Amino acid sequence: MEQKLIIILVTGESCAGKDYCADVWVSVFIRCHIHRSLTARAVSISDAIKREYAAATGADLSRLLWDRAYKEQHRPALTTFFQGEVRQRPRLLEEHFQNVVYGAVDVDVLLITGMRDEAPVATLSHLVPDSRLLEVHVQASEQTRRIRRGCHGDGDDNRDSNNNGSNLTALDYRPSLIFDNDTTGNEAAKRFAEYHLLPFVHEDLQRLANMVRQVPDFPRPGIEFRHVLGISQQPGGLALCTSLLQTHFTGDWAKVDAVACCEVGGFVYASALASRVDVPLVLIREAGKLPPPTVSVIKPTSHITSLASNNSKEKRIEMERDVVPKCASVVVVDDVLSTGETLCAVLQLLNEAGIGAEDVSIMVVAEFPVHRGRELLRQRGFGRINIQSLLVFGGA
Ligand SMILES: O=P(O)(O)OC[C@H]1O[C@H](OP(=O)(O)OP(=O)(O)O)[C@H](O)[C@@H]1O
Ligand SMILES: Nc1ncnc2[nH]cnc12
The missing domain is CATH 3.40.50.2020 (Rossmann fold)
Structure with a gap:
């Protein structure tokens, strides 16, 4: 693809379905026939802090990444660790963002989940000046999120628990796009990607x-x-x-x-x-x-x-x-x-x-x-x- 990489920040409250949607959207990009062959990948930016926490404390990284109960056990300590790191390294977000992007130079479309920071497109786009940076905010009703919380995880992480409650009404900036993820199944997410995301890779x-x-x-x-x-x-x-x-x-x-x-x-x-x-x-x-x-x-x-x-x-x-x-x-x-x-x-x-x-x-x-x-x-x-x-x- 001649066009530069597109980076999509998939944001939203915990259990709104960010990781689920990111995976659906990856498959829409990969299967789209507008372009000969697009490569796409979803990556969680919060894995970086888990890696650093594991290295500093001896916690088991793969269990932190994949074992929900183990992660829950470590959540308070992980949150404290994250807050301490942010105090010492005010540019932690930028560092982690750049690492994720450099780690995916081989893909055309990169979807990043796990980011809960204010106005990320305004604050980060200069770091990737050749790429289109978009934010898609995934939202779901309180009831849907409660049900999903009971069923499965949603990449809840230290950033989530640190966040001061980012529902859309509380946002004092505007994400590029908003996806209402209240229905079950992947049809609505697929249609959203076809209608709103694929135009960005149109020839x-x-x-x-x-x-x-x-x-x-x-x-x-x-x-x-x-x-x-x-x-x-x-x-x-x-x-x-x-x-x-x-x-x-x-x-x-x-x-x-x-x-x-x-x-x-x-x-x-x-x-x-x-x-x-x-x-x-x-x-x-x-x-x-x-x-x-x-x-x-x-x-x-x-x-x-x-x-x-x-x-x-x-x-x-x-x-x-x-x-x-x-x-x-x-x-x-x-x-x-x-x-x-x-x-x-x-x-x-x-x-x-x-x-x-x-x-x-x-x-x-x-x-x-x-x-x-x-x-x-x-x-x-x-x-x-x-x-x-x-x-x-x-x-x-
Ligand atoms: O974001 P900025 O740094 O403000 O740059 C953007 C502006 O620059 C150009 O206009 P310019 O003032 O050069 O005048 P022109 O349209 O008459 O060429 C362009 O037409 C934009 O309006
Ligand atoms: N390189 C560039 N070419 C044209 N317009 C611009 N405005 C800012 N940078 C520019």
Whole structure:
């Protein structure tokens, strides 16, 4: 497969069925015929701490991994050990995550269970900048989980018992996808994977990626520029990109009131998409170009503009104040997400116009995780917004 590895973090409360679902999804990827032959594997990140605990205490590792009663006996000591390690090694999660990923360089799709940390895509994606990192949150009702707890284990581990109760309402961020795992059997999980996960390995995404020309040493030596806007200059490029933006959106276009975009790159893809889904545009321009009344905010320079020009400095952007009703549902579309400064400014501007983060989704054509845009958005209070990207690129 030419596309890079996809990493899916399968999260959720204990006994929601994370390990079960991860195994079902592995089999869906392996059997899918969209691609010639995909390899997929599920790995539990919490095995690492069990390994370290066994080495430190002499406990039997294979029984810790496979013998539920034995693991239960060791649970309090394992939890204390884990907490002590986290205190001494604040980057324990990153270390374990990287070890799991490096241990699976041979697979195309890696599913990681056993992770209970806040907003893992925002905090970890820069560590795997060439890969698409997704979080699928598996949830089940209290009653279902109680029944499952009685029947079988679900990879309950020290992270589970440490966790301060991550049900979705308590999450102050938004997982990429949510799977309701309340029914018995694997049919619903299979359908979920076919509908929501397989699109990420569809060849059309690779076709789109192939339309992005790489330009070495532009705009500065050492930068491998990806000409994302150039997709629209390729034969069929704009149509393909528009159709992928439409189909990859996890919301319902019928409930969207407007597509918002910031000049200049955003205008190209947002206009084509808005026309296709028949939704009006909200145009955001540099201050002084739109007629009053407007609202405006400061926009710091984007990553690429700050590299391109020595005297680049922040500007104001604005939109017409009454172009979209307050509390309307808005999808923000941009060509690139890199540092996230542009999207933060757009979200602040929408907020000035009466559109809160709860009514906004974001779609970008390409994301550069190395610049940690998702983390910036989260730190600025936009962590609950759904951000979807068609392409993921590493590099500077
Ligand atoms: O995440 P960020 O670091 O903010 O980068 C992303 C922004 O960079 C580019 O715009 P730019 O400001 O360079 O202007 P342009 O669209 O007019 O080229 C791109 O169109 C995005 O809007
Ligand atoms: N390498 C790159 N190419 C194009 N746009 C970018 N934005 C951030 N990094 C970029």
